[in-house]
Amino acid sequence: MIEWIGLLAGALTSTSFFPQAIKVIRTKQLSSISLVMYINFTFGVALWIFYGFYLHSLSVFICNTITLIPASVILCLKVRETVQSKRMKRDSN
């Protein structure tokens, strides 16, 4: 029973980033997204993947690989938005 709870927890936390990625892709609106959060989170998830791979823990490896996909999409879009807004500020000066 408890393993089912662990699997459900993993499924929920891993897939929860997909709605956020879809929302920012559709709306192109990232103003309230934190760049610092997604840098830390994406790097942490990458470390979890290495950790799971090293310890042959399939659940840690798979859950975090699923999470890495939407999280890195959001990170790339946020980095692009940040670079673009800085460039516009510089050009307007």
Place this chain on the structure above:
Amino acid sequence: MIEWIGLLAGALTSTSFFPQAIKVIRTKQLSSISLVMYINFTFGVALWIFYGFYLHSLSVFICNTITLIPASVILCLKVRETVQSKRMKRDSN
């Protein structure tokens, strides 16, 4: 060595939500935040806490308890914003 990577991964992913919580509290701007993400994620983290408590896994329990704090703050603020914007739409009709 590998345990240090696990601890670093846990620290990064657990604390990464604090900058996002601080940003939305300061800016009061949640338009690009996904409500569906934070409902799923917060529920998933709560399950992880139960899972860690049940299996006496201190690292799972602590990491997810730390994550639950900012994640539930963001969820509450997003629910409030959603309720308020629905009320305004209804009043304007």
